[in-house]
Amino acid sequence: MKVLFWCAFYLILSMIMISCSNNNLKIGFVADLSGRNSGIGVSARNGITMAIDEINVHGGINGRELVLISKDHRSDSIECHKVVNELMREDVDVIIGPLLSSMAPAVIDATKGKNILVISPTVSSDMLSGLNDNFFRVISPASEQGKLLAKVLKNKEITIVQNSLNTLYGNAVSEKIEETLPGNQFKKVYFKDKSEFPEVVEMLEQHKPESIVFICSGIDAAGIIQQYKKRNAYLPELYGSSWVKQSDILSYGGKTVEGMIVVDSYSSPVKSKEEESFYNYYNKRFGYDPNLSAIYSYESLKMYETGAKLSKSFQYFDVKTALISQKNFNGVADGFEIDSNGDAKRNLSLFKITNNQFVLFLNGSDL
Amino acid sequence: MYTALAVLLPLFLFGLISLTISSIILRREITKGEISQVKLISHSLEDYLKEPLHETALLIGALRNYTEEDSKIVQRIIDNILGSHDYIFSVQISDSSGKVHRIAPFNQEILGTDISGHDYYKESRKTGDIYWSSSFFSEQYDKPVTSVTIPYENGLVTLFITLSNISRIIYPDNHIDKERIVVVTDQNGVYIYHPDKNKVLSRENDIHFLDNKKRWQNSENNFETEYLGEKVYSYIAFIPDINWMIGLYKPIKSLYKPIKDMGLILVGLTFFFTLITVLFGNNYLVKVSAAIQTLLKSTKDVADGNYELFIPDVMYKDLSELSTAIEQMATDIRSREGVLKQAKNELAKNKEFLEIEVDNRTRELKESITNLKLAQNKLVESEKMASLGGLVAGVAHEINTPIGVIVSAASYLEEQTRNFIKDYENNNISHKVFKKFCEEALKSTKLLLSSSYRASDLIKSFKQVAVDQTSEQRRKFELKEYVDEIVASNISLFKGKKIKVKVEFSNEIVVNSIPGALAQVLTNLLNNSAHHGFENRDNGLITIELSQKNGNALIVYRDNGVGMSSDIRKKIFEPFFTTKRSLGGSGLGMHIVYNLVTQTLNGNINCSENNKEGVQFIIEFPINL
Numbered sequence: 001m002k003v004l005f006w007c008a009f010y011l012i013l014s015m016i017m018i019s020c021s022n023n024n025l026k027i028g029f030v031a032d033l034s035g036r037n038s039g040i041g042v043s044a045r046n047g048i049t050m051a052i053d054e055i056n057v058h059g060g061i062n063g064r065e066l067v068l069i070s071k072d073h074r075s076d077s078i079e080c081h082k083v084v085n086e087l088m089r090e091d092v093d094v095i096i097g098p099l100l101s102s103m104a105p106a107v108i109d110a111t112k113g114k115n116i117l118v119i120s121p122t123v124s125s126d127m128l129s130g131l132n133d134n135f136f137r138v139i140s141p142a143s144e145q146g147k148l149l150a151k152v153l154k155n156k157e158i159t160i161v162q163n164s165l166n167t168l169y170g171n172a173v174s175e176k177i178e179e180t181l182p183g184n185q186f187k188k189v190y191f192k193d194k195s196e197f198p199e200v201v202e203m204l205e206q207h208k209p210e211s212i213v214f215i216c217s218g219i220d221a222a223g224i225i226q227q228y229k230k231r232n233a234y235l236p237e238l239y240g241s242s243w244v245k246q247s248d249i250l251s252y253g254g255k256t257v258e259g260m261i262v263v264d265s266y267s268s269p270v271k272s273k274e275e276e277s278f279y280n281y282y283n284k285r286f287g288y289d290p291n292l293s294a295i296y297s298y299e300s301l302k303m304y305e306t307g308a309k310l311s312k313s314f315q316y317f318d319v320k321t322a323l324i325s326q327k328n329f330n331g332v333a334d335g336f337e338i339d340s341n342g343d344a345k346r347n348l349s350l351f352k353i354t355n356n357q358f359v360l361f362l363n364g365s366d367l
Numbered sequence: 368m369y370t371a372l373a374v375l376l377p378l379f380l381f382g383l384i385s386l387t388i389s390s391i392i393l394r395r396e397i398t399k400g401e402i403s404q405v406k407l408i409s410h411s412l413e414d415y416l417k418e419p420l421h422e423t424a425l426l427i428g429a430l431r432n433y434t435e436e437d438s439k440i441v442q443r444i445i446d447n448i449l450g451s452h453d454y455i456f457s458v459q460i461s462d463s464s465g466k467v468h469r470i471a472p473f474n475q476e477i478l479g480t481d482i483s484g485h486d487y488y489k490e491s492r493k494t495g496d497i498y499w500s501s502s503f504f505s506e507q508y509d510k511p512v513t514s515v516t517i518p519y520e521n522g523l524v525t526l527f528i529t530l531s532n533i534s535r536i537i538y539p540d541n542h543i544d545k546e547r548i549v550v551v552t553d554q555n556g557v558y559i560y561h562p563d564k565n566k567v568l569s570r571e572n573d574i575h576f577l578d579n580k581k582r583w584q585n586s587e588n589n590f591e592t593e594y595l596g597e598k599v600y601s602y603i604a605f606i607p608d609i610n611w612m613i614g615l616y617k618p619i620k621s622l623y624k625p626i627k628d629m630g631l632i633l634v635g636l637t638f639f640f641t642l643i644t645v646l647f648g649n650n651y652l653v654k655v656s657a658a659i660q661t662l663l664k665s666t667k668d669v670a671d672g673n674y675e676l677f678i679p680d681v682m683y684k685d686l687s688e689l690s691t692a693i694e695q696m697a698t699d700i701r702s703r704e705g706v707l708k709q710a711k712n713e714l715a716k717n718k719e720f721l722e723i724e725v726d727n728r729t730r731e732l733k734e735s736i737t738n739l740k741l742a743q744n745k746l747v748e749s750e751k752m753a754s755l756g757g758l759v760a761g762v763a764h765e766i767n768t769p770i771g772v773i774v775s776a777a778s779y780l781e782e783q784t785r786n787f788i789k790d791y792e793n794n795n796i797s798h799k800v801f802k803k804f805c806e807e808a809l810k811s812t813k814l815l816l817s818s819s820y821r822a823s824d825l826i827k828s829f830k831q832v833a834v835d836q837t838s839e840q841r842r843k844f845e846l847k848e849y850v851d852e853i854v855a856s857n858i859s860l861f862k863g864k865k866i867k868v869k870v871e872f873s874n875e876i877v878v879n880s881i882p883g884a885l886a887q888v889l890t891n892l893l894n895n896s897a898h899h900g901f902e903n904r905d906n907g908l909i910t911i912e913l914s915q916k917n918g919n920a921l922i923v924y925r926d927n928g929v930g931m932s933s934d935i936r937k938k939i940f941e942p943f944f945t946t947k948r949s950l951g952g953s954g955l956g957m958h959i960v961y962n963l964v965t966q967t968l969n970g971n972i973n974c975s976e977n978n979k980e981g982v983q984f985i986i987e988f989p990i991n992l
Contacts, residue, residue: 033569034511038504042570049572067596072569194506197476219506226480252506254465254481254488286572287501287555288486356484 025064025314027052027301028092030083030107031099033072036193037217039247040099040293044121045070046286047294048096050278051301053285061308073098075165077106084110093314094119096300099293101125101142101169108135115316119304121296122246125168126176129343134316136323136342138299138331142169145241145263146176148348148364149213152261153177153239157185159209161200161224163216164190166243170215173241177213191216194223201227204236211237218249222257229256237261246293250356257353261361264292266347267333269360278332295332303329303338382637390626397622398589401547401602401615405588408549409604409613411536416609419455419526420497420517422448427519430460445471454532456508461488462522477507482525487516491523499609501555502530502570511570513553530567533560546621548594552576554610579603579612591619658686665693674701766825769818776818780811825855839883839967841992846876846913846920853889854911860897864905868893872913878920880992884967891956892924892984899946900928900981919970919987927981936974964988 029048031041045068052066060066069090073080080103087095088111098107099122111118111134118135124142128135160177162170178186187207191200201224204212214221221244229235238260240249245262253260271279278298282290290298304319306326311318320342328337336346352361426444429437445458449471460469465483482488491498498516505512505527516525537549537560551560556576558566565571573579575592582590582603589602599616606613665676674697678690787804790796847870854868861868893909901907912923931939938944940961945954964972970988 033571034565036504036506036509038569045569046572049574070569070571072565194476219504222484223476223506227476229481230479248504251484251486251503254484256481257484285556285577287557356489 023064024067025061026090026092027066027068028084028087028090028095028097029068029070030073030080030087030095030097030103031070032075032103033070035072035074036219037075037100037247038072039217039219040122040243040291041072043246043291043294044097044099044297046282047121047290047297047299048301050282050285050294051298051305055301055305061305062312062314064314073103073106075100075103077103080106081110088114088116092116094304094319096121096297096304098123100166101128101172102166104128104135104168108133111135117304117307117316117319119300121300122242122293123169124172124242126172127168130341132341134320134342136303136320136338136344138296138303138329138336138338138344138346139242139265140344140346140348142172142241143176144348146173147180148263148350148362149173149239149241149261150177150180152350152362153181153184153211153213155184156237157210158213159187159189159204159207159211159236160213160215161189161191161204161221162214163220164192166216169243170241173215174213191220191224194220197224197227200224201231204228205231209236211239213239213241214244215241216243218244218247219252222249222252222254225253225256242292245351245358246291250353250358253353254356258356260353261350262353262358263348263350264358265296265331265334265336266349266363266365267292267351267360271333275333299329299331299336378637378641382633386630386633389629390623393626393629394622397625398600398602401600401617402589402604405549405602405604405613405615408537408551408615409606411539412533412551412611412613413606413609415454415536416499416515416528416606419448419452420515422451423517423524423526426458426524427517430519430521430524433521441469442471445469448526454529455526456512456529457527459525459527460522461525463492468522474507487514487525488523491516491518497608499554499611501553502557502559502567504570511568513559530559546618546624548599548616550614550616552612552614556580556612559611573612573614575601575614576612579614583612592616655683655686658683658690662686662689662693665690665697669693669697669700674698766822769821769825772818773815773822776811776814780808780815783807783811839881841879841881843877843879844882846878847872849878849882849885850889850911850913850922853886854893856886857890857893860893861901864901864907866897866901866905866907866909868909868911870911870913876913876915876920876990878990880920880988880990881967884963885988888960888963888968888972888986889922889924891960895956896926896928896982900926900930902929904928915990916987918990920990922984922986924984924986925981930976930981936976939974940972968992 027048029045031044032038033041033045048068052068055061056065069087069092071083071087073083080098084095084107093116095107095111095116095118097118098104098120101123104120104123104125107118107120108128114134116134120135120137120139122139123137124139124145126141126143128137129141158177158181160174162174164170174188178184187209189200189203189207191197197220204224205228214224218240221240225235225238235256238257240260240262242262242264244260245264249257249260249262268275278295279289282294303323306329307319307323308314310326311322313319313322323338323342324340327339328335331346334347336344338344348364349360350362350364351358353359422444426441426448429441429444433441448458449455457474458471459467459477459482461467461482465481465488467477467480467482470477485500486503487498487500490500495518497518500514500516502511502513504510508527508529510529510531512527512529514525514527516523533551537551538544548562549560550558550562550573552573553559556572557570558573561567561571575594578592579601582588583605588604589600592599592601594601594616598619600619600622602615602617604613605611661678665678668674668676676694676697678694680687783804787796787800790800850870854870858868889911896907896909907926907928909924909926912921912925914921914923935946939957941954942958943954944957961972964970964986968986968988969992970986972984972986975983975985
């Protein structure tokens with residue numbers, strides 16, 4: 001009897017010790033971290049790192065300390081599917097990512113039926129909206145961007161330059177523009193990578209558009225604009241989706257992108273105290289200012305924190321239910337709302353590049 | 368068991384102390400080594416990165432005065448930079464507006480583009496200084512790179528540096544030490560080098576960057592921290608200007624590995640040698656113990672007086688020597704015991720002889736003492752007689768004067784009487800002659816009578832004192848009267864000197880004692896005053912105070928002579944003590960005085976100073992003996 005008691009005692013003790021040793025809350029993160037689109041990936045990781053630092057300083061979530069497990073899909077769907085599976089094998093509690101809509105199907109497919117919550121900071125494809133699944137977002141659907149861009153593109157001859165590898169997102173934006181402006185003349189130019197820039201430039205020269213709308217990364221948009229500018233003294237009016245804004249358009253575009261109008265979530269020209277504090281900490285920690293990719297990633301994890309704390313659980317259904325019940329969330333610059341499918345709705349604005357900075361041009365909510 | 372413990376415990380303690388000290392030293396050395404390593408990497412990287420700046424300065428020199436003709440020179444310098452430094456993959460020259468006007472290797476896409484949006488343009492233009500950029504994704508190279516931009520009056524020269532060659536500097540021999548993680552981060556904490564290349568490609572931040580920077584600013588270059596979930600010891604260094612940080616993270620477990628290895632080796636060796644020692648030592652101890660027991664028994668036999676020893680051969684040299692020594696000891700003891708016995712016998716004989724000798728000597732000594740006592744008594748008697756003789760001489764001298772007067776007066780009377788008879792027979796007697804004769808006769812008879820009385824008195828006093836001194840009979844006498852007689856009997860001692868003897872008394876004291884003894888005492892004291900106290904003095908005073916106290920007669924004898932030292936005073940009553948031995952002193956006078964007072968008169972006598980002048984004797988004896 002005594003022997004049995006001691007055996008049970010040691011067994012329980014071992015279990016407690018094992019459970020204690022694995023007490024960390026694993027945050028999975030998947031993005032392009034080393035490829036051409038790694039700009040937003042690195043920023044997003046920084047945003048998540050900052051959220052983790054902040055949460056851990058306050059004792060973690062429900063007493064569990066957070067650890068980040070990052071995976072790089074290098075903008076490759078197959079690689080993305082693989083690394084998401086790796087994350088699940090490593091028993092992550094939540095996945096933050098992807099950042100590109102083109103990678104979203106791979107993530108959704110890999111996590112389907114696995115009872116794991118996926119929160120994407122920047123994926124906005126309309127194709128993924130309205131589904132009661134495990135895929136949550138903190139950004140409005142891409143079509144909303146098209147809708148807002150259309151407001152400033154009325155009666156213009158438009159050429160849309162779009163990355164063909166991210167059509168889920170790109171089409172959602174471009175189709176909405178076309179849908180909103182049925183009377184406008186549209187031309188579309190697609191490219192896969194920078195090797196096709198000369199052809200894109202050539203086509204643009206042939207079209208001689210009044211305005212160009214870029215639905216691609218900022219680095220690609222800048223590359224095309226730089227090449228176009230070299231051959232043409234004057235540039236057409238330049239417009240861009242949020243992807244452009246979030247991926248180094250200012251650095252790679254320089255003066256050539258001055259006056260370009262891009263769409264993104266609302267950000268007040270005068271920063272609140274909390275926003276200022278966020279910017280200061282981010283700058284001190286990473287050496288430069290955060291972009292919206294970093295902010296949305298930060299907000300994604302903070303949203304998960306809210307759900308886990310409200311439900312006092314880490315179980316997928318508990319957290320999902322708590323998030324949907326909560327509905328409204330505070331953001332760094334502006335709050336947002338999610339619906340019963342986990343799709344976010346937030347104010348969008350237009351920003352104009354002035355002196356190599358984004359300056360609020362038009363607040364979407366004013367329209 | 369205890370033997371093993373006695374061996375093991377000190378070994379264990381010694382091992383523990385050695386291990387602790389070694390650990391501290393080793394740890395210190397490891398720290399020194401790692402810091403040196405980090406510094407070496409830091410310096411190597413600095414040299415590596417800054418080396419092209421010299422050639423870039425040449426390039427800028429050429430660009431300042433650039434003409435079309437200089438194009439070839441500029442190109443040659445650029446080619447040289449690229450050729451000499453394989454980690455520089457591109458050299459870009461832009462004008463002050465940010466437009467690229469030369470790039471090597473030639474790149475049509477980049478030439479003519481605007482780079483004014485890049486941080487390296489903005490910062491170098493803003494500060495006018497060389498700017499080392501943070502890691503960024505190269506649109507041209509499709510990989511993370513870094514750059515150094517050197518501004519000059521007309522634009523910028525930017526050198527793009529690949530990060531893939533950095534490992535060559537950190538591990539020149541291409542041997543990556545898995546037990547040490549060396550990382551290099553840029554000014555924003557982004558990895559420039561990490562053993563996990565993905566961290567560099569994904570431009571990951573070192574989570575310790577800010578903390579390390581703070582520590583470095585606080586002059587702390589080594590400390591414990593946690594890295595990638597493991598406890599590590601961290602060594603850091605910064606490259607000045609470039610602001611890159613070199614971090615060396617060494618897992619604590621690997622840090623202590625050499626210490627542990629050394630400890631294990633030490634413990635293993637200690638255990639091995641201890642085991643060998645215990646095994647061989649035990650066997651040795653059993654044999655040695657048996658041999659010692661045998662030797663112990665032999666020593667007991669020797670102690671019991673059995674000198675016929677049989678000690679078996681012992682194989683150990685020391686014990687064998689001990690065995691031989693015990694045997695030799697037994698032989699020596701037996702030999703010495705014989706000598707001792709002989710000596711004991713002789714001692715017994717000597718003892719008997721000595722006892723006889725002592726008895727003889729004791730008897731002889733007793734006889735000597737008896738003889739000495741007799742001699743002393745004789746001497747005392749002689750002294751007494753001598754004293755009496757002196758007294759007699761003095762008295763005789765005193766009597767001589769009245770006797771002389773008597774003789775002279777009688778002779779004169781006789782002559783006067785003859786003359787008168789003759790005158791009578793011749794009828795030649797006139798009234799005047801008769802009257803004169805009668806007056807002369809009367810005068811002479813008066814003188815005869817007074818002198819006779821004087822002589823008679825003297826004799827009477829002397830007779831009493833002399834009788835008393837010789838008889839030692841007890842009788843009643845009046846003290847003052849008797850002391851006067853003694854003084855009178857001795858007055859001749861002071862003849863020719865003005866020395867007064869005053870006898871003072873308060874009332875009449877009748878004493879029933881032995882006056883002869885008292886006479887001898889005072890005679891001696893007076894004699895000493897005369898011969899010692901006033902030896903070279905003509906004036907002096909002797910006072911004899913008489914009183915009674917508690918049934919005792921008290922005589923205080925004082926003189927104001929030369930007195931005596933305290934040393935003499937202490938010895939004054941000792942027999943044969945004299946300061947006048949050469950002048951014939953016997954040294955028995957005061958001894959006799961002491962004996963007479965203490966034994967005959969049954970009193971006591973003390974000698975003390977007389978107010979720092981002369982001597983004072985206090986004599987006390989019973990009034991009724």
